[in-house]
Amino acid sequence: MTKLTGQCLCGDISFEADGDVPVMANCHCTDCRHATGTAFATLMFMKQDDVKITGTPKTFQHMSDAGSTMTKHFCSNCGTPMFAQNSARAGMIALRAGNINEHQEFTPKANVYASSKMTATILDDGIPAFEKMPG
Numbered sequence: 001m002t003k004l005t006g007q008c009l010c011g012d013i014s015f016e017a018d019g020d021v022p023v024m025a026n027c028h029c030t031d032c033r034h035a036t037g038t039a040f041a042t043l044m045f046m047k048q049d050d051v052k053i054t055g056t057p058k059t060f061q062h063m064s065d066a067g068s069t070m071t072k073h074f075c076s077n078c079g080t081p082m083f084a085q086n087s088a089r090a091g092m093i094a095l096r097a098g099n100i101n102e103h104q105e106f107t108p109k110a111n112v113y114a115s116s117k118m119t120a121t122i123l124d125d126g127i128p129a130f131e132k133m134p135g
Contacts, residue, residue: 004044006099008080012055015082017095019050024097024106028121029113031062035072036081039121042097043084044106051093057082064088066133 002021007014023045032041057073064070064086073083084094097106111117114129123129 002105003102004095004105005101006095007101008055008075008078008082008099010075010078010080012077013057013075013080013082014054015051015095016054017046017051019046021046021105023110024108025110025112026108026127027112028117029065030116031064031070032113033116033118035084036096039118040111041084042106042108043094044097044100045089045092045094048085048091048093051083051095053083 002017002019004017005015021044023043025043027041027043033039035041058076060072060074062070066088068086068088071085072081074081080099081096082099083096085092097103100106108127111123111127111129112133113131114123115131117123
C-alpha cells in the first residue's frame, strides 16, 4: 500500500491516496503532451475509490486514438493538470506524478507511445518502451 498526497499550484484541489499503484508510466502520446505542455506525462494509476479528492476539478473529455473517452481533471483557478481517466479502465484514476508530495514513490515501469515521443526525449534503456499502449 502506498500513501500519497498532493495539490495543485494554488491549493484549491488536493488529494489523499492510499492503496496499490499497479501502473507507473511515462506517456509520450500527442494528447498527453498537449494536455500537460510537457514532453510526456508522468502517471500513477490507482483505484478511484482509493483516492479522496478535495475541491472540484474542472473536466475536459476527448477521444483517444484507441476510441476510448479520456477525461482530464484540472484546477479551474490555476490550470494545473491533476488527474486523468480512461473509459477503457473503469474504476481507475491516474494521478499526475508532478503533483505528488511523495515524489520518491514514482518510479516509471514503462514508456508508452514511444512512437510519438519528441525527438529530443531520451528514453532510459532500463525501462521497457512500447510503441503504443500495451494490451
